[in-house]
Amino acid sequence: MTAAPGIPYNTAVVAGAVAVVGFAAGVVGCFGVLRRRALAGDAASHATLAGVVAAFLLTGRRDLPTLLAGAFVAAVASLGCLVLIRRCTRTRDDAATALVLSVSFGIGIAMLSGLSARGIPGAGGLEQFLLGHTAALTATDAVTLAAVSLAVVLVVWAGLKEATLVSFDPAFAAATGWPVAIIDYALVTLVAAMVVVGLPAAGAVLVTALVVIPPVAARQWTDRVPTMLLLAGTIGLVAAVGGVAASAAVPRLATGPTIVLVAAALFAVSFFCGPERGWFARRRARAGG
Amino acid sequence: MNAAAGMWGELSTMHAWAIATAAVVAAGCALVGTLLVVRRMSLLGDAISHAVLPGIAVAVLAGGRPGGLLVLVGAVAAALVTVLLVQVLRREGGLADDAGTGVVFTTLFALGVVIVTAAASRIDLDPGCILYGILELVPFDTVRVAGLEVPRAFLTGATVLVIVAAGLAATWKEQLFTAFDIDAARAVGLPVAVVTAGLLAATALVTVASFEAVGAILVVAMLVVPAATAELLARRLHTMAFVAMLLGVVAAVLGYLAAWRLNTSAAGMIAVVLGLQYAIAAVVAPDDGAIARLVARLALGWRVICEDTLALLWRADEADAVASTRAFRSPSEWTAALWLAARGRIVRDAGRWSLTAVGRAEAETVVRSHRLWEAWLGRHADLPLDHLHPPAEWIEHHLGAELRRRIEADVGGGESDPHGRSIPREP
Numbered sequence: 017m018t019a020a021p022g023i024p025y026n027t028a029v030v031a032g033a034v035a036v037v038g039f040a041a042g043v044v045g046c047f048g049v050l051r052r053r054a055l056a057g058d059a060a061s062h063a064t065l066a067g068v069v070a071a072f073l074l075t076g077r078r079d080l081p082t083l084l085a086g087a088f089v090a091a092v093a094s095l096g097c098l099v100l101i102r103r104c105t106r107t108r109d110d111a112a113t114a115l116v117l118s119v120s121f122g123i124g125i126a127m128l129s130g131l132s133a134r135g136i137p138g139a140g141g142l143e144q145f146l147l148g149h150t151a152a153l154t155a156t157d158a159v160t161l162a163a164v165s166l167a168v169v170l171v172v173w174a175g176l177k178e179a180t181l182v183s184f185d186p187a188f189a190a191a192t193g194w195p196v197a198i199i200d201y202a203l204v205t206l207v208a209a210m211v212v213v214g215l216p217a218a219g220a221v222l223v224t225a226l227v228v229i230p231p232v233a234a235r236q237w238t239d240r241v242p243t244m245l246l247l248a249g250t251i252g253l254v255a256a257v258g259g260v261a262a263s264a265a266v267p268r269l270a271t272g273p274t275i276v277l278v279a280a281a282l283f284a285v286s287f288f289c290g291p292e293r294g295w296f297a298r299r300r301a302r303a304g305g
Numbered sequence: 306m307n308a309a310a311g312m313w314g315e316l317s318t319m320h321a322w323a324i325a326t327a328a329v330v331a332a333g334c335a336l337v338g339t340l341l342v343v344r345r346m347s348l349l350g351d352a353i354s355h356a357v358l359p360g361i362a363v364a365v366l367a368g369g370r371p372g373g374l375l376v377l378v379g380a381v382a383a384a385l386v387t388v389l390l391v392q393v394l395r396r397e398g399g400l401a402d403d404a405g406t407g408v409v410f411t412t413l414f415a416l417g418v419v420i421v422t423a424a425a426s427r428i429d430l431d432p433g434c435i436l437y438g439i440l441e442l443v444p445f446d447t448v449r450v451a452g453l454e455v456p457r458a459f460l461t462g463a464t465v466l467v468i469v470a471a472g473l474a475a476t477w478k479e480q481l482f483t484a485f486d487i488d489a490a491r492a493v494g495l496p497v498a499v500v501t502a503g504l505l506a507a508t509a510l511v512t513v514a515s516f517e518a519v520g521a522i523l524v525v526a527m528l529v530v531p532a533a534t535a536e537l538l539a540r541r542l543h544t545m546a547f548v549a550m551l552l553g554v555v556a557a558v559l560g561y562l563a564a565w566r567l568n569t570s571a572a573g574m575i576a577v578v579l580g581l582q583y584a585i586a587a588v589v590a591p592d593d594g595a596i597a598r599l600v601a602r603l604a605l606g607w608r609v610i611c612e613d614t615l616a617l618l619w620r621a622d623e624a625d626a627v628a629s630t631r632a633f634r635s636p637s638e639w640t641a642a643l644w645l646a647a648r649g650r651i652v653r654d655a656g657r658w659s660l661t662a663v664g665r666a667e668a669e670t671v672v673r674s675h676r677l678w679e680a681w682l683g684r685h686a687d688l689p690l691d692h693l694h695p696p697a698e699w700i701e702h703h704l705g706a707e708l709r710r711r712i713e714a715d716v717g718g719g720e721s722d723p724h725g726r727s728i729p730r731e732p
Binding site: 049052053054055058062101104105106107108110111112113114115117118119120121122123124125126127128129130133134146147221222224225228229231232236266268269270272273274276277280283287290293294295298 | 342345346347348350351394397398399400401403404405406407408411412414415416418419422423436437522523525526528529530532533536537564567568569570572573574575576577579580583587593595598
């Protein structure tokens with residue numbers, strides 16, 4: 017295989033994999049946004065840090081699958097805490113989200129600082145999960161991430177009808193006998209999975225942008241779910257590749273923030289130029305009407 | 306005890322200043338956070354705490370000192386831009402608030418990180434410090450005030466706390482009114498937008514004052530968690546604010562000490578202590594805690610079983626059947642029977658149970674409630690006869706004397722229920 021001149025083989029593989037990850041995150045995020053749970057992923061993403069450190073502490077290994085398995089457990093646990101708080105206390109959803117997000121991140125920071133203060137060998141590098149750092153990815157890891165992302169997209173594709181129904185009219189879905197709660201949990205788990213898969217690229221603090229910004233941007237262009245999914249996926253893909261390229265070109269620039277800024281630029285274009293909901297279209301409609 | 310004494314003994318001025326800084330910062334955050342939580346604006350606090358970063362970074366690039374006035378202004382400006390952008394996205398783009406917030410704060414935070422990274426050689430801001438602060442280093446950056454070396458962060462935190470507390474105290478009535486009924490507040494002519502803008506400015510101030518000490522994300526813990534905990538413990542808004550501030554200060558002290566003992570990040574441990582406080586409150590809070598709810602549920606369940614047992618015996622009497630010991634089938638009915646016997650509601654005589662005078666009165670109240678409800682349903686709801694029993698079986702445990710009287714008046718005397726059985730008189 018010949019890579020483009022000047023681009024090492026590893027960088028090319030990583031960029032390709034991150035593209036797939038960005039696509040899948042955009043697709044899955046659509047349901048979070050449609051369901052008005054855009055920030056549930058934020059709680060999960062901040063919790064992943066504690067999961068990564070805990071996985072390293074428990075196994076002593078620092079290969080990516082082990083760390084991400086820990087991150088996934090932490091993400092699901094944080095979502096479980098959210099459900100528990102919603103069911104058992106009178107704390108409202110917004111406070112519960114902020115609470116789980118900040119406390120779980122505090123746990124992660126305390127564990128990470130404790131590790132580095134003790135100079136435990138191999139602990140260095142875990143802080144790359146804070147803001148994302150794709151340069152450290154091996155080709156094998158990257159391919160694994162891409163494979164998981166593809167699997168997530170396939171699950172969404174298989175359950176498209178159910179997910180759409182629950183996203184738009186949960187009351188109708190429940191009345192006609194669909195297991196709304198189970199579909200809901202499945203969707204949230206998929207979002208958590210994509211948050212974890214996106215972690216090496218975007219980092220715990222900003223990975224939530226991967227599942228929020230592309231869907232919100234895509235929503236500006238269309239009212240149809242399949243179109244929105246494809247568009248969100250494409251925007252996520254472009255943002256991910258752009259971020260990886262920019263951070264590879266500029267030394268010391270973390271990948272996560274760059275991905276977010278590319279995605280934000282695409283959102284800004286969508287916000288102004290969307291055919292019906294866009295700024296210009298609305299101005300025109302207002303002037304005409 | 307010895308370890309604790311040793312710890313306090315070793316607590317040098319450095320630690321005392323760091324703890325004092327954490328405490329004033331936590332108190333200010335908890336005060337503002339109380340209003341944010343009550344007004345369901347917690348996530349806006351989250352967004353602002355992230356979004357002040359580019360404001361701080363630009364101000365530092367422009368020559369401001371961390372903790373200085375220029376940085377404060379930059380942060381407040383960034384916070385107001387955040388809020389403005391979310392509003393523009395909602396009005397002009399039809400974006401739901403959570404989606405708009407998610408877009409704006411991640412973008413601004415990313416922008417801040419990029420600025421800090423790009424200018425790292427020129428400005429004194431470390432990406433790690435942005436995320437979780439360095440409370441431990443706060444005592445080294447001091448200014449001389451009245452002959453005393455005072456950490457700059459403490460001075461900023463204390464000043465902001467005083468300003469915010471004074472501002473909120475002066476407008477407390479308006480804040481309270483807006484928090485609980487924003488439409489009514491608007492209707493009586495309160496400048497709701499100004500009140501809200503004041504709250505947001507206060508949020509920006511406490512956030513930027515805390516930034517150096519605990520970083521962007523753990524500020525969220527200080528803003529939201531003490532307030533959420535206080536909400537479980539207190540009913541009145543000003544009680545809630547005091548409890549939240551107390552919890553914040555306690556967490557600041559305990560978290561710092563724990564971090565020192567465990568040799569880890571103070572900001573992280575403060576967040577952990579705040580989380581523990583919430584978890585404990587969620588379990589033991591007097592009205593809303595898990596234990597209180599469980600006890601209340603069990604007490605209600607037990608009362609229902611006892612009342613059902615009494616009513617069972619009363620109905621058996623009415624049907625002139627012998628309420629033999631076989632009347633009680635389940636273990637819970639047996640337990641209830643023994644309990645009722647011990648309390649003098651029923652007696653057991655030669656293998657059969659019967660009601661005492663007290664027990665009879667209580668049973669009649671239950672049966673009366675049940676049949677009155679059936680009569681009322683029969684009159685007002687278009688239900689078949691065999692559908693009247695289940696709702697009455699549930700509500701019989703919840704009707705008071707006043708309601709029974711009114712139902713009786715409504716159904717016209719209340720001689721008998723729709724099944725033709727007579728309704729007992731009020732005992």
